[in-house]
Amino acid sequence: xxxxxxxxxxxxxxxxxxxxxxxxxxxxxxxxxxxxxxxxxxxxxxxxxxxxxxxxxxxxxxxxxxxxxxxxxxxxxxxxxxxxxxxxxxxxxxxxxxxxxxxxxxxxxxxxxxxxxxxxxxxxxxxxxxxxxxxxxxxxxxxxxxxxxxxxxxxxxxxxxxxxxxxxxxxxxxxxxxxxxxxxxxxxxxxxxxxxxxxxxxxxxxxxxxxxxxxxxxxxxxxxxxxxxxx
Amino acid sequence: xxxxxxxxxxxxxxxxxxxxxxxxxxxxxxxxxxxxxxxxxxxxxxxxxxxxxxxxxxxxxxxxxxxxxxxxxxxxxxxxxxxxxxxxxxxxxxxxxxxxxxxxxxxxxxxxxxxxxxxxxxxxxxxxxxxxxxxxxxxxxxxxxxxxxxxxxxxxxxxxxxxxxxxxxxxxxxxxxxxxxxxxxxxxxxxxxxxxxxxxxxxxxxxxxxxxxxxxxxxxxxxxxxxxxxxxxxxxxxxxxxxxxxxxxxxxxxxxxxxxxxxxxxxxxxxxxxxxxxxxxxxxxxxxxxxxxxxxxxxxxxxxxxxxxxxxxxxxxxxxxxxxxxxxxxxxxxxxxxxxxxxxxxxxxxxxxxxxxxxxxxxxxxxxxxxxxxxx
Numbered sequence: 001x002x003x004x005x006x007x008x009x010x011x012x013x014x015x016x017x018x019x020x021x022x023x024x025x026x027x028x029x030x031x032x033x034x035x036x037x038x039x040x041x042x043x044x045x046x047x048x049x050x051x052x053x054x055x056x057x058x059x060x061x062x063x064x065x066x067x068x069x070x071x072x073x074x075x076x077x078x079x080x081x082x083x084x085x086x087x088x089x090x091x092x093x094x095x096x097x098x099x100x101x102x103x104x105x106x107x108x109x110x111x112x113x114x115x116x117x118x119x120x121x122x123x124x125x126x127x128x129x130x131x132x133x134x135x136x137x138x139x140x141x142x143x144x145x146x147x148x149x150x151x152x153x154x155x156x157x158x159x160x161x162x163x164x165x166x167x168x169x170x171x172x173x174x175x176x177x178x179x180x181x182x183x184x185x186x187x188x189x190x191x192x193x194x195x196x197x198x199x200x201x202x203x204x205x206x207x208x209x210x211x212x213x214x215x216x217x218x219x220x221x222x223x224x225x226x227x228x229x230x231x
Numbered sequence: 232x233x234x235x236x237x238x239x240x241x242x243x244x245x246x247x248x249x250x251x252x253x254x255x256x257x258x259x260x261x262x263x264x265x266x267x268x269x270x271x272x273x274x275x276x277x278x279x280x281x282x283x284x285x286x287x288x289x290x291x292x293x294x295x296x297x298x299x300x301x302x303x304x305x306x307x308x309x310x311x312x313x314x315x316x317x318x319x320x321x322x323x324x325x326x327x328x329x330x331x332x333x334x335x336x337x338x339x340x341x342x343x344x345x346x347x348x349x350x351x352x353x354x355x356x357x358x359x360x361x362x363x364x365x366x367x368x369x370x371x372x373x374x375x376x377x378x379x380x381x382x383x384x385x386x387x388x389x390x391x392x393x394x395x396x397x398x399x400x401x402x403x404x405x406x407x408x409x410x411x412x413x414x415x416x417x418x419x420x421x422x423x424x425x426x427x428x429x430x431x432x433x434x435x436x437x438x439x440x441x442x443x444x445x446x447x448x449x450x451x452x453x454x455x456x457x458x459x460x461x462x463x464x465x466x467x468x469x470x471x472x473x474x475x476x477x478x479x480x481x482x483x484x485x486x487x488x489x490x491x492x493x494x495x496x497x498x499x500x501x502x503x504x505x506x507x508x509x510x511x512x513x514x515x516x517x518x519x520x521x522x523x524x525x526x527x528x529x530x531x532x533x534x535x536x537x538x539x540x541x542x543x544x545x546x547x548x549x550x551x552x553x554x555x556x557x558x559x560x561x562x563x564x565x566x567x568x569x570x571x572x573x574x575x576x577x578x579x580x581x582x583x584x585x586x587x588x589x590x591x592x593x594x595x596x597x598x599x600x601x602x603x604x605x606x607x
Contacts, residue, residue, distance in 0.1 A: 051603045054523075083602075085525070089523050089524055091520065095520040095605060096517070097239070097240075097514070097517050099242075100236065100239060104232075107232055108521070157524075158524075161525065
């Protein structure tokens with residue numbers, strides 16, 4: 001059973017003569033416990049799709065269902081809450097606050113989620129960083145960390161709200177092969193061991209072996225949707 | 232966490248933080264000193280009426296300032312005494328004249344003449360445990376202020392000088408009776424004043440009036456005015472305001488002080504606006520990330536407002552410390568700024584308001600953040 005479902009999703013940027021179609025009637029279900037790669041050439045609509053499915057952008061047509069509810073038409077306040085309670089985001093540039101340490105960056109996300117006391121948030125942030133292999137680097141500033149380490153801090157931050165769905169945009173783009181492999185292995189473990197749904201937008205062919213499912217998008221439409229087990 | 236992010240964002244770029252603080256400190260010092268000087272100016276320009284203990288001043292028509300009097304005949308005093316409700320009416324002389332130092336140099340002074348037996352207009356801030364009335368009884372005695380010793384060439388009591396060519400002997404001192412026109416106040420008796428000014432024995436500048444207990448001052452003013460239509464009758468408060476207004480706005484001195492204070496506010500506002508906006512622009516991807524992970528607009532606003540409040544607090548503390556030092560150092564100057572506690576509080580409120588207003592530009596930018604941009 002799909003956790004997150006896109007139904008006849010279409011999106012166009014601009015209007016009139018300046019209209020640029022980005023997605024055209026996409027149907028896609030995201031399963032828990034599975035790593036789904038969204039691949040395709042630049043401008044194919046991958047990022048638009050992940051923005052809409054992550055409640056960051058409203059579709060021009062179609063809808064996004066989470067637990068049977070249409071989240072694409074909710075008010076901004078509700079969408080904010082939906083994101084906070086269900087989604088974890090990982091970005092190519094990781095967007096860590098440079099003046100905060102690794103543990104403080106994760107604590108900020110816990111503060112946004114607002115479920116923990118300060119002392120508990122500190123403990124929880126340390127646990128999350130330890131889970132991504134950074135237990136020894138809690139007080140390091142981003143500038144003093146490698147690209148792979150920064151990306152793992154970003155993953156720990158994404159996990160702060162204990163999300164059911166993790167959306168990652170080119171998480172390995174700025175990493176070498178070893179660090180890229182580490183990051184995706186971490187995401188795969190989160191899917192397989194914790195039952196989370198992981199969606200990764202990528203151009204990186206090195207990580208295709210670690211995915212359970214690859215959805216190839218071209219010209220705003222799904223061109224190929226294949227699983228490793230052939231379904 | 233909001234306070235931590237605000238503090239680290241504010242101080243992350245040390246140079247920018249220093250510039251911010253300099254801007255705020257500059258603003259606090261400039262506004263504080265200008266308003267302090269303005270207050271002192273208001274106080275000193277109204278010091279004659281406000282220190283007189285009179286309820287009402289009767290002046291010649293058209294007198295705008297207590298220092299610049301127009302002569303009246305002492306007959307006025309008797310006319311005033313004839314108005315029901317008047318308890319006491321006393322003659323008072325205030326006028327510019329010249330003081331001659333031992334080396335022959337002349338200095339402009341404001342001579343204040345009051346009868347030794349008067350109940351109003353007596354010298355204030357007398358130094359030491361002396362009876363001002365007794366000092367006024369000396370035939371050629373004058374009382375000068377310590378602030379102007381050097382200017383007048385005075386070193387102690389018993390010294391002889393000339394006022395308008397008439398011998399004057401220093402018999403006592405006041406301490407802190409400031410003037411704003413660089414013409415020190417010299418107290419003497421009514422008779423001495425007339426003699427030193429070369430006036431007749433019926434000459435006065437003002438009639439100072441004390442109302443009988445329970446009499447409404449406004450009504451008494453109207454009654455005296457009706458009784459003596461060719462004079463101007465005002466409450467002491469109105470005369471004090473009129474004097475301050477005259478010197479503040481007809482000389483341009485007040486406008487200059489006010490404009491300087493406003494400039495200080497503007498400079499502080501511009502510097503803080505620029506810094507907070509630059510800090511916000513630098514951190515837009517991180518702010519967009521916070522929005523994407525579910526942080527509401529209020530969370531982001533709190534970070535920027537926190538920066539504004541922290542900058543205001545630190546800038547104010549440094550600024551007010553400098554102001555207090557300057558006020559202390561200038562305590563004996565003739566134009567020293569004053570810094571009462573309420574003004575320190577008002578400066579704090581002003582500083583926080585300026586910084587919060589400066590934050591609104593950044594808040595507007597945060598309001599336009601699109602959380603979707605984190606995936607672009």
